[in-house]
Amino acid sequence: MAAKIDHIVFDIGKVLIHYDPNIPYERIIPDPEERKWFFLNVCTHEWNLEQDRGRAWAEAEDLLIKQHPERAEQIRAFRKHWHEMVPHAYDGSVAIMESLIDQGRDVTMLTNFASDTFRHAQELFPFLKKPRGVTVSGDIFLIKPDVAIYEKHARDFGLTPAATLFIDDSLANVEGARAAGWQAVHFVDAETLKKDLDALGVAY
Structure with a gap:
């Protein structure tokens, strides 16, 4: 049987807030085929991930x-219009997180x-300022699903891995958490998260 959950850790992008780089680029590069080419060959996911790993935007652009x-x-439009890529929160999952905090649960990100x-x-x-704290990959030059980032988060926030639940939209990141000894669920939507929390005995 899984250990009792004492700590709950949320991912942010596509769990608490929406993220879609296409939003500003539908205006910047109106042609869908050209836009697809641009994201596959210029501002790629892998290129953007290096900023998550701590690379400066100026270096990335150059x-x-x-x-x-x-x-x-x-290329410069990516950072310039980044705020458009995060147009709204996921109200359902934010409400769950806030409810857990209000109950006195230990919540980090x-x-x-x-x-x-x-x-x-x-x-x-x-x-995003309400949880006890956050580990941001770009601050520490480590990214999920590297087991080291989960281990650092657990050390920094005094978490017991077996008693920690991680919530992430990426299956690879969920598996990374499990490899670090955490419990973890794959985020699909707020309703599914409620069912997962019910199954784990976590009241929200």
Whole structure:
């Protein structure tokens, strides 16, 4: 039987807030095929992940502009219009998190996020300041699903791994948490999360 849960750790993007880089780029690159090419070959997921790992935006932009000088304005638009990529919160899961905090549950966050855009997100979504604390990948140069980031979060916040529940939309990140000895659930939507919490005996 799983250990009693004493600590609950939330991911942020696509769990508490929506994230979609297509939103500003539908305006910046209106042609869908060209936009698809741009994200597959220029501002790729892997390129953006390095900012989550701590690379500075200026360095990231310079790297791509050297490779694609004709795309300089479109490349710089990624950081410039980042706030448009996070248009709204997921009210259902935010309500669950806030309810857990209000009950006195120990709630923290663990996120793959660039350091500066995370602080921007906290201003846009003040509920991101409510948990006891957060580990931001861009601050510590580690990213999920590296087991080391879960181990660091547990050490920094005094969590007992077996008594910790992690909630993330990425299956790879869920598996990373389990490899670190945590309990973990795959986030699909707020209703599914409620069922998962019920099954684990966590009242919300």
